Amino acid sequence: MRTYLVTGGAGFIGSNYIHYMFRKYDNEIRIINVDALTYAGNLENLEDLRNRDNYTFIKADITDKASIEKIFAENDIDRVVHFAAESHVDRSIRDPEVFVHTNVLGTAVMLNAAKAAWENPDGTFKEDRKFLHVSTDEVYGSLPDDGKSYFYETTPYSPHSPYSASKAGSDLLVRSYMDTYHFPANITNTSNNYGPYQFPEKLIPLLINNALAGRELPVYGDGMNIRDWLYVDDHAKGIDMVQEHGRLFETYNIGGHNEKRNIEIVNIVIETLLELLPDDDPRKKNVSKDLIKYIEDRKGHDRRYAIAPDKIKKEIGWEPETMFADGIKKTIKWYLEHQEWLSHVTSGDYQNYYDTMYKDR
Numbered sequence: 001m002r003t004y005l006v007t008g009g010a011g012f013i014g015s016n017y018i019h020y021m022f023r024k025y026d027n028e029i030r031i032i033n034v035d036a037l038t039y040a041g042n043l044e045n046l047e048d049l050r051n052r053d054n055y056t057f058i059k060a061d062i063t064d065k066a067s068i069e070k071i072f073a074e075n076d077i078d079r080v081v082h083f084a085a086e087s088h089v090d091r092s093i094r095d096p097e098v099f100v101h102t103n104v105l106g107t108a109v110m111l112n113a114a115k116a117a118w119e120n121p122d123g124t125f126k127e128d129r130k131f132l133h134v135s136t137d138e139v140y141g142s143l144p145d146d147g148k149s150y151f152y153e154t155t156p157y158s159p160h161s162p163y164s165a166s167k168a169g170s171d172l173l174v175r176s177y178m179d180t181y182h183f184p185a186n187i188t189n190t191s192n193n194y195g196p197y198q199f200p201e202k203l204i205p206l207l208i209n210n211a212l213a214g215r216e217l218p219v220y221g222d223g224m225n226i227r228d229w230l231y232v233d234d235h236a237k238g239i240d241m242v243q244e245h246g247r248l249f250e251t252y253n254i255g256g257h258n259e260k261r262n263i264e265i266v267n268i269v270i271e272t273l274l275e276l277l278p279d280d281d282p283r284k285k286n287v288s289k290d291l292i293k294y295i296e297d298r299k300g301h302d303r304r305y306a307i308a309p310d311k312i313k314k315e316i317g318w319e320p321e322t323m324f325a326d327g328i329k330k331t332i333k334w335y336l337e338h339q340e341w342l343s344h345v346t347s348g349d350y351q352n353y354y355d356t357m358y359k360d361r
């Protein structure tokens with residue numbers, strides 16, 4: 001039975017990935033989920049897995065060398081899938097240091113612990129051990145708004161935000177381990193994910209949460225920035241396919257040719273909410289395009305991201321399966337049916353965060 005060490009599994013993509021893996025492999029694999037449970041980590045996302053014999057949660061910080069080494073010492077790990085990171089661009093603009101600490105140092109600790117556990121005395125590595133580093137298309141910088149340029153695996157890195165700079169740093173560390181030690185790894189760089197369990201600091205769940213409560217829908221700048229949206233299950237499938245069928249030491253871009261301007265997303269979310277909410281649901285009267293409010297732009301706001309998924313399609317046969325029209329409906333339906341989840345994650349510190357980020361803009 002293969003044992004996976006998943007970092008950041010209590011976050012948005014990590015928890016969807018763990019669900020995907022158990023749906024796919026059920027009792028054929030074991031997963032150890034290591035997460036520090038920051039504001040973004042939520043064990044409610046994984047409550048249904050609590051009684052599984054082949055699932056273990058360990059609360060630990062990836063920057064804590066001793067804890068991570070202990071996990072490797074006590075478990076024979078076959079696969080590492082490394083999601084844990086500080087992930088929100090706006091937070092990185094306010095407070096860059098924690099991004100460097102978690103994303104760069106944390107990745108170094110993970111790499112070093114895996115290397116020490118997997119390395120043979122002659123410098124080769126035990127068979128069939130693999131490390132997958134989950135990264136972002138933001139490392140490539142910003143594309144012109146021309147609809148025809150794309151991010152390829154060979155595109156030079158040009159990160160603009162402290163978040164993307166810290167992710168670029170972590171990617172380069174992984175590359176350095178592959179180049180220096182022949183460490184068995186892959187990197188994936190993926191576009192904007194959407195789906196269930198996403199924390200409402202990110203655009204889509206923030207819009208859903210605000211619209212349901214009749215609060216303003218903040219649109220940065222002119223609302224014309226472009227993101228390339230990918231349903232989170234398709235991402236989870238891509239990660240698994242890269243790890244099992246990709247060529248070691250290679251980077252794969254994962255994206256779905258699904259570019260949308262932010263204002264289009266805002267309109268789609270409002271229209272879908274109005275379509276899905278029954279007339280007698282009191283939240284329906286709150287939802288309206290009148291809530292849209294253009295506010296001061298994000299500093300250094302990248303104009304356009306767009307992934308060329310040619311390599312992963314050609315080499316591995318991965319393609320996105322979820323059409324945006326279906327994915328967004330599934331996502332919004334999930335949030336409507338999980339109002340309690342949304343209430344839990346927006347209680348406590350969330351209001352302070354929101355007030356600080358959006359006040360006076």
Ligand code: NAD
Pocket residue numbers: 007008009010011012013014034035036037038039040041042060061062063082083084085086087088102106134135136137167189190191192193194199
């Ligand atoms: P998230 O913020 O929802 O989750 C991050 C998780 O990491 C949380 O559970 C948090 O508790 C945990 N974590 C943070 N610091 C930690 C630490 N020091 N030690 C252990 N755990 C820690 O993030 P996400 O959106 O699920 O993103 C996951 C990964 O995917 C990140 O590496 C991110 O850069 C990358 N990524 C995200 C997207 C996206 O659209 N969300 C797209 C491309 C790549």
Ligand code: DAU
Pocket residue numbers: 087088089090135136137138190191192193201202203204206218219220225226227262298305
């Ligand atoms: O491209 C992949 C990246 O996508 C990931 O690496 C990041 O972890 C993830 O957070 C995401 O980054 P973005 O900055 O693109 O996502 P966010 O949801 O924060 O914003 C999406 C777009 O919407 C962006 O152009 C900014 C804009 N926006 C965002 C918020 C939160 C608004 O206009 N208003 C908002 O309130």
